[in-house]
Amino acid sequence: MYFKGAGPVLFALLAIAFIVGTYAADYKTFLSHHYDNPKSNVGKNYCDVMMQRRGMTKPNCKPVNSMIHAPKKQIVDVCGKGGKAYKNGLRRSNKKFSVTTCKHHGGSTREPCKYRESKTSRYIVVRCAGNYPVHFDEGII
Template identity: 75%
Template structure:
């Protein structure tokens, strides 16, 4: 019975660990799915290789994914001075970034996955949490 007063404190501590862990995972997930700087030199089939390498082909092929070829510092800055509000808590970059978008070519959504690559300079739209990007909403030319 002497732990009666510790229950609420323990609950608050566990909740904080969960929230911090979720945030860290979201930023790490963002980096895994969307950050590639400098652009990896993986040969002619960049999208096929990178989508597989980053875990976006199992159990099904992800339909579309974009990789941003800029420093972490530049991407994080979109959450601050280098971005502007874009509605629904999103931020749009003030400058364009080099971006490669991989689109699944159709057919089976099961591996092996085949992607078409489109590289261009685009604005990025991100959702931020605690000053860091946690979701790439879209890219705009």
């Protein structure tokens, strides 16, 4: 009888653990793809090196990716007071961030991938899960 009453509570706890685990994995992927602070000193081919280092060249070259050069706390804050609601459930930062955008150019979509680098100061637009960014919207520059 005790387990029958505890079933819903146990189910709720498992569901919460699953959701939190999913958010944590998505946030970890977000950081792997979009966070680089301070900006890595990898020589003159920053985008070529970073895209490969971060696993975005296999099996195909990722067409576009941006790296944010700011402390994690400032990026995470976009999901709170440091950002405001944008369209389609996205959030736009209140302040500009230093961002390097890597765009694949010409040739094969397979390795070796070649990228062009563009450094800008711009607002960032992210999708948040809970209090953490899990997606960077590349389409809004």
